[in-house]
Amino acid sequence: MKSLSINGKNFSIEAQNEMPLLWAIRDIIGLTGTKFGCGLSQCGACSVLINGNLMKSCSIPISYVEGKEIFTIEGSSKNLEFLREAWHQGNVPQCGFCQSGQLIAATALLDKIEKPTNEDIDNAMSGNICRCGTYTRIKKAIHKAVELKMNDND
Amino acid sequence: MTKIQNLSRRNFVKVFGLATGGIILGCNVSGDKKEFVPSSSDKNSFSPNLFVNINKNGKITLIASRSEMGQGIRTSLASAIADELEADWDYISVEQAVGHEKYGNQNTDGSRSVRTMLEPMRKMGATVKMMLISAASKRWGISSNECVAENHYIRNTKNNEKIFFGDLVEEASKVKIPDTENIKLKEIKDFKYIGKNLKSIDLKDFTNGTAIYGMDKKIPNMKFAAIARCPVTFGSVKSINKSDAKNIKGVDKIIQIDRLVPPTGKFFGMLGGVAVIANNTWAAFQGKLNLDIEWDLGDNKSYNTDSYNQKIKKRLQKNGKLVPGSRGNVATAFKESKDIIEATYHVPHLVHAPMEVPNATAWFKGDSCEVWAPVQDPQTVRSEIAHFFNLALENVTVNVTFLGGGFGRKSKSDFVVEAVALSKEINGPVQVVWTREDDIKHSFYHSTSTQYLKGSLDKEGQVSGWLHRAAFPSIVSSFKPLSDYASGFELGQGFINNPYQIENFRFENAKAEAYVRIGWMRSVIHIHSGFGINSFVDELAAKANKDPLEFHLELLGIDRVIQGKSEHPFNSKRLKNVLKIAAKKSGWGKKLPEGHGLGLAIHYSFYSYVATIVEVSAKNKKIKIENIWTAIDCGLVLNKDNVKNQLEGAAVFGMSIALFGKITAKDGAIEQGNFDDYLMTRMKDTPNIDITIIDNMETAPSGVGEPGVPVIAPAICNAIFSATGQRVRTLPLIDLGLI
Numbered sequence A: 001m002k003s004l005s006i007n008g009k010n011f012s013i014e015a016q017n018e019m020p021l022l023w024a025i026r027d028i029i030g031l032t033g034t035k036f037g038c039g040l041s042q043c044g045a046c047s048v049l050i051n052g053n054l055m056k057s058c059s060i061p062i063s064y065v066e067g068k069e070i071f072t073i074e075g076s077s078k079n080l081e082f083l084r085e086a087w088h089q090g091n092v093p094q095c096g097f098c099q100s101g102q103l104i105a106a107t108a109l110l111d112k113i114e115k116p117t118n119e120d121i122d123n124a125m126s127g128n129i130c131r132c133g134t135y136t137r138i139k140k141a142i143h144k145a146v147e148l149k150m151n152d153n154d
Numbered sequence B: 001m002t003k004i005q006n007l008s009r010r011n012f013v014k015v016f017g018l019a020t021g022g023i024i025l026g027c028n029v030s031g032d033k034k035e036f037v038p039s040s041s042d043k044n045s046f047s048p049n050l051f052v053n054i055n056k057n058g059k060i061t062l063i064a065s066r067s068e069m070g071q072g073i074r075t076s077l078a079s080a081i082a083d084e085l086e087a088d089w090d091y092i093s094v095e096q097a098v099g100h101e102k103y104g105n106q107n108t109d110g111s112r113s114v115r116t117m118l119e120p121m122r123k124m125g126a127t128v129k130m131m132l133i134s135a136a137s138k139r140w141g142i143s144s145n146e147c148v149a150e151n152h153y154i155r156n157t158k159n160n161e162k163i164f165f166g167d168l169v170e171e172a173s174k175v176k177i178p179d180t181e182n183i184k185l186k187e188i189k190d191f192k193y194i195g196k197n198l199k200s201i202d203l204k205d206f207t208n209g210t211a212i213y214g215m216d217k218k219i220p221n222m223k224f225a226a227i228a229r230c231p232v233t234f235g236s237v238k239s240i241n242k243s244d245a246k247n248i249k250g251v252d253k254i255i256q257i258d259r260l261v262p263p264t265g266k267f268f269g270m271l272g273g274v275a276v277i278a279n280n281t282w283a284a285f286q287g288k289l290n291l292d293i294e295w296d297l298g299d300n301k302s303y304n305t306d307s308y309n310q311k312i313k314k315r316l317q318k319n320g321k322l323v324p325g326s327r328g329n330v331a332t333a334f335k336e337s338k339d340i341i342e343a344t345y346h347v348p349h350l351v352h353a354p355m356e357v358p359n360a361t362a363w364f365k366g367d368s369c370e371v372w373a374p375v376q377d378p379q380t381v382r383s384e385i386a387h388f389f390n391l392a393l394e395n396v397t398v399n400v401t402f403l404g405g406g407f408g409r410k411s412k413s414d415f416v417v418e419a420v421a422l423s424k425e426i427n428g429p430v431q432v433v434w435t436r437e438d439d440i441k442h443s444f445y446h447s448t449s450t451q452y453l454k455g456s457l458d459k460e461g462q463v464s465g466w467l468h469r470a471a472f473p474s475i476v477s478s479f480k481p482l483s484d485y486a487s488g489f490e491l492g493q494g495f496i497n498n499p500y501q502i503e504n505f506r507f508e509n510a511k512a513e514a515y516v517r518i519g520w521m522r523s524v525i526h527i528h529s530g531f532g533i534n535s536f537v538d539e540l541a542a543k544a545n546k547d548p549l550e551f552h553l554e555l556l557g558i559d560r561v562i563q564g565k566s567e568h569p570f571n572s573k574r575l576k577n578v579l580k581i582a583a584k585k586s587g588w589g590k591k592l593p594e595g596h597g598l599g600l601a602i603h604y605s606f607y608s609y610v611a612t613i614v615e616v617s618a619k620n621k622k623i624k625i626e627n628i629w630t631a632i633d634c635g636l637v638l639n640k641d642n643v644k645n646q647l648e649g650a651a652v653f654g655m656s657i658a659l660f661g662k663i664t665a666k667d668g669a670i671e672q673g674n675f676d677d678y679l680m681t682r683m684k685d686t687p688n689i690d691i692t693i694i695d696n697m698e699t700a701p702s703g704v705g706e707p708g709v710p711v712i713a714p715a716i717c718n719a720i721f722s723a724t725g726q727r728v729r730t731l732p733l734i735d736l737g738l739i
């Protein structure tokens, strides 16, 4: 039995140490918002936050995350909600498949840099592939989320 | 004469799982026609395939019969109904139809969904509105002319009293349906949703992670399967040593499945191989890695793309098969010309690699079968399952999930057939998931092409002769083995319907055998024709010492309309117009920073007109794409922001082709396997993308999802020439060290 803490909830699961977190979340716990795209740390579809750090869940074994805080697209945080709103305003998704990972990567970015530049965004987001090609919208939406957040503060 | 029918009192409620007590209308749209086609008046044979339902809460549900794969079709179809109905957008929802012939042609490809369904959708909306008005006018005892529909209410124009749509549903469901000829559609200027910027109807599900794609389907006690397939196309299993795989925890069973060969002319079959059945996806993947299989590689093991390309290139030095559509006398033109240039262009095999890998969930229950899968063409899937597993068609249900991208890959049903075969074997539900390596190594590949062009210029620097020879393995080879020449429909994708006004024009097709499964990928053959033709016109312009923009416009000739067989005639003026507009946007002719260059390309496909200008910069022999300006004329636009999103995406997709796209085979096996060796455009590579949509609401709508792709690679390469003087005739750029 292993116990995982996801979005503040505890889950006890039966799985081997080496199983990548992605498959534990999707197949055993049943949270399917985190996606499989490559299984090789190449596409970012499986992005999650582990203790606040951006990680590719297809490539981390569950033994590594025991006792740590896991955050997925099913969760909610202040920055993620601003990003969601900005994503809606910018009508960002096409097929939508990569967008969970994009939003998680963008959350990690805003958690670290309050007002990222285009270059910060390029660096932070280039681990996430969008085959539909929504990159320009994602970039705009990240700036928009910052704007929404600032307006919210005053 | 056909009609929209009121199905409220038939058992459609049950069949389609809709709420009772509302109005359900159905109508029949057939095939590829954009018109609202009359069918026989025989009531019994009436088989509606489009449905709209309005219930007492005012909620309007549209059944979407086309698959959603990122092209925004659900939103577009809903907007057409909502507009005519004067509905409040918040009350609209869309349900995905299962694969059924009731829905007419459901194949989502060829950029045709909006083209064919706009009119019927609008008429359905208008019909519901007229019924609601008629019910309201009866209640108020006034004429229906004195009632108007506004934002989900009917208003009495005499006293401004209002009734909510939902409150009229009961009475309206009993009203006689207006005859088709009495259905009045809105004028374009009055559109509220059509042609405006609408947000995707599925936004929240996309950003909350709650949209259900194929792999997200879960059934209690469902098993997971991964399949090892022969590295060489159509090879088979010689022997299996199962022991290692069985030791993986969670692995249940190892099952060998044989190839299913499709009957000539239809279906896709499946490759066969060795399946690992497990309790979770990861165990299945691990089990597969631990299989020890000896393969009989079969006939395709000799395929080496390097030597194949050399062979085809050589072939193109000789005459090919003359294709109808040639005109004038090219030989004479060449003899009398001032200048002659020749060039050979090459595009490698490519693969769709949609973000969501092929996958399917199936439950075979003896005499029936249900599947859940991200498929573009559910009806073919359904027929194919019935065919291979000997089931009555009506006992096969195909549920279409969201598609995490399709690009043509998911119109092939091989992965669904695999799931059904395995479910039958294990007698329970199973989900087959391809690894990314499976996807890249066992696809229906975009064809590789080589093209030889020879052109002549007369004294005025005008093109006097054009000889074009192309060779590429045909898509038909996947349906009819030994189809070694391109088919007419493929050559009609930009080759023989070359848009330029050239007096002496000759097109030849040379033989090209297929050694892998060939399929269609977003924009299909237009990727080849667009690259060859635009690159060559740019070379001719340089030879003639003319500005490429002027040269293209001149070569497009006088304004002319070519009727052809289609209901969308080709109009050269529209092509010139998009080119002029894109050029203007890009500031064509302006002084550029050191090392920068502009390149252009135009292309007509899926009845739409597209021009793109690309700006690149060159530094230390490396190229950076700085800007892309695309202009499109696709006639009437349903959802502007969606068209923009599609065209932005097309630019990125086209960049992946130009910069990175290359699938190679060695000894019959595909050499690439994942995103580390089949690279994709990423955010850091993506430039500013500026899209202009021509306002042409009076013209029938044409394709949007694909036409933006073919222009990108040639515009990039022409820009590289302008920046550096280097001609790129072989893709991708990364192979030339330019990226």
Ligand code: FES
Residues within 6 Å of the ligand: A035, A036, A037, A038, A039, A040, A041, A042, A043, A044, A045, A046, A047, A056, A057, A058, A059
């Ligand atoms: S699935 Fe983990 S990075 Fe692609």
Ligand code: FES
Residues within 6 Å of the ligand: A093, A094, A095, A096, A097, A098, A099, A129, A130, A131, A132, A133, A134, B070, B355, B404, B405
């Ligand atoms: S929206 Fe389709 S992959 Fe990003």
